[in-house]
Amino acid sequence: MKVVPYETVPAADVTMPGATGCKVRWLVDEQDGAPTFALRQFEVAPGGFTPRHSHPYEHEVFVLEGEGEILEADLPRPLRPGTVVYVAPDELHQFRNTGPTPLKFLCLVPNSHRGAKVTTPAECDRPIG
């Protein structure tokens, strides 16, 4: 069993093209022996965003703090603390912080995400801001 405050897990910058102002903590993953899926916590700075992309695996998301939106393709849908999001495999999506404080959320992925193909629209290869 692992029991830790999430803040004690080191946060790493998200260096994927198309991401701006994003950090990630891998809270539970294969290194802990987790056989099926990984629990990650993201922190997006004001004005920041995750890549606008799709991939053949799903996300399950719970918003902890802050305000923002998730783009469902081009449709913005609001995010607040307590918002739950399910992103199905191959759905185009992007998380954006539209508020004045960090947007913090949990975002889980199946272990099979490793090595899976990720499609990032061309404009996202050039980070903005």
Add this chain to the structure above:
Amino acid sequence: MKVVPYETVPAADVTMPGATGCKVRWLVDEQDGAPTFALRQFEVAPGGFTPRHSHPYEHEVFVLEGEGEILEADLPRPLRPGTVVYVAPDELHQFRNTGPTPLKFLCLVPNSHRGAKVTTPAECDRPIG
């Protein structure tokens, strides 16, 4: 894509023997098309607890509100908002609310939990309190 406030998902009483004062919301699961794992939110009333049991699948947990403990077999480990827990397959565990307000946490399971064998110690078949 599904985007909902978690409170809008109906909460059901946990009727498993050994559970007292527990409600669960299935926030994302197979009914949403989620192929790998399910996102659930639990709410345990003051003095309440989940069954003391083990099962051959894992839990990944994030505490949202309240105070409590998780028993790792017989060892109590404190839970506060932001505490992350990984319960490996077959580990004996129980969540307990030791505070004055509801203990709220997310607890994820692989879809394979359905039909998996669950072992509940005999004393937990008689709910207390």
